[in-house]
Amino acid sequence: MENKILEIHSKYLEKIKQANSLALLDEIFLSLFGKNGEITLIPKDFGKLTKDEVVRISPQFNQIKVELEQLIEQRREEVREEKYSKLTSDTIDITKEAQIDLPKGQIHPITQLEHEVVELFSKIGFQQYQAPHIDTDNYNFELLNIPAGHPARDLWDTLYLEEKFDNLDEGKLLLRTHTSNAQVRLMREAGAPVRMMIIDRCFRYENLDARHEHTLEQFELVYVDKTVNMANLQYLSEYFLKAIFGKETRVRLRPKYYPFVEPGAGVDGECLFCKGKGCKICGGTGWLELAGAGMIHPQVLRNGGINPNEYTGIAWGFGPERMAMLKYEISDIRVFKSGDLKALGGIK
Numbered sequence: 017m018e019n020k021i022l023e024i025h026s027k028y029l030e031k032i033k034q035a036n037s038l039a040l041l042d043e044i045f046l047s048l049f050g051k052n053g054e055i056t057l058i059p060k061d062f063g064k065l066t067k068d069e070v071v072r073i074s075p076q077f078n079q080i081k082v083e084l085e086q087l088i089e090q091r092r093e094e095v096r097e098e099k100y101s102k103l104t105s106d107t108i109d110i111t112k113e114a115q116i117d118l119p120k121g122q123i124h125p126i127t128q129l130e131h132e133v134v135e136l137f138s139k140i141g142f143q144q145y146q147a148p149h150i151d152t153d154n155y156n157f158e159l160l161n162i163p164a165g166h167p168a169r170d171l172w173d174t175l176y177l178e179e180k181f182d183n184l185d186e187g188k189l190l191l192r193t194h195t196s197n198a199q200v201r202l203m204r205e206a207g208a209p210v211r212m213m214i215i216d217r218c219f220r221y222e223n224l225d226a227r228h229e230h231t232l233e234q235f236e237l238v239y240v241d242k243t244v245n246m247a248n249l250q251y252l253s254e255y256f257l258k259a260i261f262g263k264e265t266r267v268r269l270r271p272k273y274y275p276f277v278e279p280g281a282g283v284d285g286e287c288l289f290c291k292g293k294g295c296k297i298c299g300g301t302g303w304l305e306l307a308g309a310g311m312i313h314p315q316v317l318r319n320g321g322i323n324p325n326e327y328t329g330i331a332w333g334f335g336p337e338r339m340a341m342l343k344y345e346i347s348d349i350r351v352f353k354s355g356d357l358k359a360l361g362g363i364k
């Protein structure tokens with residue numbers, strides 16, 4: 017018994033001395049003074065001792081018990097102090113950049129492109145204008161020379177709202193199919209001369225595939241003044257495409273029909289992929305259709321309260337998604353509204 021107590025004493029003296037954490041000291045405390053701790057169990061064998069032995073061993077045991085208890089407490093204090101002094105002596109440079117490699121967010125590629133385009137046209141005097149996403153048949157079609165039954169309506173199949181309003185017939189409200197619903201509104205509001213740009217969302221009733229989305233962005237310019245002509249249109253097209261795709265980009269205009277312009281033009285840029293030689297993407301032509309434009313139809317100017325004998329105007333626009341697909345070489349338009357951070361985050 018005596019030897020056992022001395023053994024425990026010397027074994028734990030060393031253990032306590034070397035313990036360098038509070039958790040380790042808690043462990044030592046439990047293995048000595050816990051329910052089945054080595055110290056806790058000793059008195060249970062006192063019954064096997066003679067009276068003389070108990071008188072001799074008991075005070076020695078108590079002394080060792082108290083000593084070990086105190087040593088643990090003392091060591092706890094030391095460990096706490098060591099920890100504290102380490103904390104206070106370590107200087108922290110709060111100006112240093114964090115070493116953690118956190119993923120950084122980035123602006124959506126379409127928004128990036130739109131910022132770029134808005135800045136580009138702000139420089140030459142265009143102001144931003146906003147028109148409603150839900151608009152009347154009148155602003156979206158009628159006033160733009162697309163009356164009910166006109167074949168051109170097939171190009172802009174849309175979604176109609178059944179809401180009834182006091183001053184509107186049922187079915188007169190729709191989700192606008194293009195930003196052109198702004199044209200007559202802004203002419204009526206601002207009059208001539210005017211330079212406005214609209215960059216915003218519009219909607220189509222579409223069969224969705226890699227090239228068609230129900231919700232899409234459009235950019236559109238409306239420029240009305242006394243001497244505006246097709247040369248301005250060529251200039252604006254070149255100004256834009258050279259800025260987005262590089263100074264070497266060649267631009268051509270091709271006759272194209274839109275009901276609200278006369279004449280209308282498809283704006284082609286030299287194919288970015290084959291540099292005009294002809295490839296799969298451009299269908300071997302060497303050109304890509306990038307924008308649509310034209311001289312605003314005299315009737316549309318009249319609808320906007322502008323005299324077509326005095327003023328002429330340009331309407332010019334493109335789809336930011338299609339532009340971004342070419343710029344970033346994306347093959348599926350649906351990726352832009354997918355919320356797929358893996359795809360969107362990888363586009364620089």
Ligand SMILES: [Zn+2]
Pocket residue numbers: 287288289290291292293294295296297298299300302303
């Ligand atoms: Zn090509």
